[in-house]
Amino acid sequence: MTVLRARGLGKSYRRRWALAGCALDIPAGHVTGLVGPNGAGKSTLLGLAAGMLAPTTGTIEVCGGVPGSGPAQLAKVGFVAQNSPVYPALTVEDHLRLGARLNPGWDAALARDRVERIGLDPGQRAGRLSGGQQAQLALTLGIAKRPELLLLDEPVAALDPLARREFLQDLMASVAEHGLSVVMSSHLVTDLERVCDHLIVLVDSQVRLTGEVEDLLASHHRLSGPRRDLGTLPGDQEVISVSHTERQTTLLVRTEGPILDPAWTVGRLGLEDLVLAYLRGPGAEAPRSLEVVR
Numbered sequence: 432m433t434v435l436r437a438r439g440l441g442k443s444y445r446r447r448w449a450l451a452g453c454a455l456d457i458p459a460g461h462v463t464g465l466v467g468p469n470g471a472g473k474s475t476l477l478g479l480a481a482g483m484l485a486p487t488t489g490t491i492e493v494c495g496g497v498p499g500s501g502p503a504q505l506a507k508v509g510f511v512a513q514n515s516p517v518y519p520a521l522t523v524e525d526h527l528r529l530g531a532r533l534n535p536g537w538d539a540a541l542a543r544d545r546v547e548r549i550g551l552d553p554g555q556r557a558g559r560l561s562g563g564q565q566a567q568l569a570l571t572l573g574i575a576k577r578p579e580l581l582l583l584d585e586p587v588a589a590l591d592p593l594a595r596r597e598f599l600q601d602l603m604a605s606v607a608e609h610g611l612s613v614v615m616s617s618h619l620v621t622d623l624e625r626v627c628d629h630l631i632v633l634v635d636s637q638v639r640l641t642g643e644v645e646d647l648l649a650s651h652h653r654l655s656g657p658r659r660d661l662g663t664l665p666g667d668q669e670v671i672s673v674s675h676t677e678r679q680t681t682l683l684v685r686t687e688g689p690i691l692d693p694a695w696t697v698g699r700l701g702l703e704d705l706v707l708a709y710l711r712g713p714g715a716e717a718p719r720s721l722e723v724v725r
């Protein structure tokens with residue numbers, strides 16, 4: 432089942448495209464990591480999925496409906512925007528009450544347990560909480576809503592390392608127990624490596640890479656060997672990044688086929704290597720005829 436489907440999706444502000452030509456199929460019941468440089472369009476994509484923004488071009492379907500199209504659709508989707516929006520004048524307890532009023536699937540026990548575990552004072556006004564505590568409160572509201580899809584925009588950026596790990600564990604538990612689907616943007620690739628089984632890489636408003644992490648890692652290889660002309664590579668090997676020293680060439684290539692050339696030493700990649708290769712972008716030492724990132 433697909434939890435998010437986009438076709439030709441684009442959003443422009445005046446003449447500038449924040450997101451363009453976006454095609455995505457995100458499967459339900461998984462954690463999908465959304466990565467990309469600052470300004471790549473991650474928040475825009477999440478805003479479109481939440482129904483906070485309207486597309487300029489194309490279509491987006493979330494949990495089988497049009498984002499933001501009515502109460503039933505709103506109940507299915509949780510969204511914690513960047514900078515963890517909370518109501519400064521309301522107390523922690525007020526937020527939980529509001530959550531219960533506004534969300535038909537509200538899990539009051541989960542919300543209370545989480546607030547207690549984090550150590551938030553229920554009587555404290557949200558405006559007086561630290562940045563990390565405000566983030567924890569916003570995330571608690573997102574999880575306790577018990578949505579089908581939870582959209583998180585850099586959710587862990589403000590959390591301390593232990594809180595970050597615990598939050599990600601909570602998230603995984605909700606995915607395993609309740610079949611929750613999550614799409615989360617983050618610059619912390621090591622965190623994504625721990626929890627994500629799907630990946631979207633956005634660069635310059637475009638989806639550069641998307642798929643199941645396991646498949647992506649299996650189809651990308653780091654090749655190192657004596658310096659050589661990239662024109663001699665087999666046609667099925669797409670060069671994602673390249674670096675040369677005087678004597679050596681190191682490539683990151685994408686191919687579904689095996690690497691047969693014995694001159695190459697083939698290294699396995701981690702998610703971080705893969706993401707960095709796509710983020711690095713064009714401009715490395717590739718010949719002009721070869722784009723470094725396609």
Ligand SMILES: Nc1ncnc2c1ncn2[C@@H]1O[C@H](COP(=O)(O)OP(=O)(O)OP(=O)(O)O)[C@@H](O)[C@H]1O
Nearest residue numbers: 444448449450467468469470471472473474475476
């Ligand atoms: N309300 C707006 N008005 C005009 N331009 C906007 C608006 N919101 C976003 N943009 C532009 O759209 C582009 C994509 O922004 P977006 O916030 O989606 O990026 P992002 O990938 O989430 O970045 P970051 O990692 O810095 O949060 C940027 O160039 C940004 O300047």
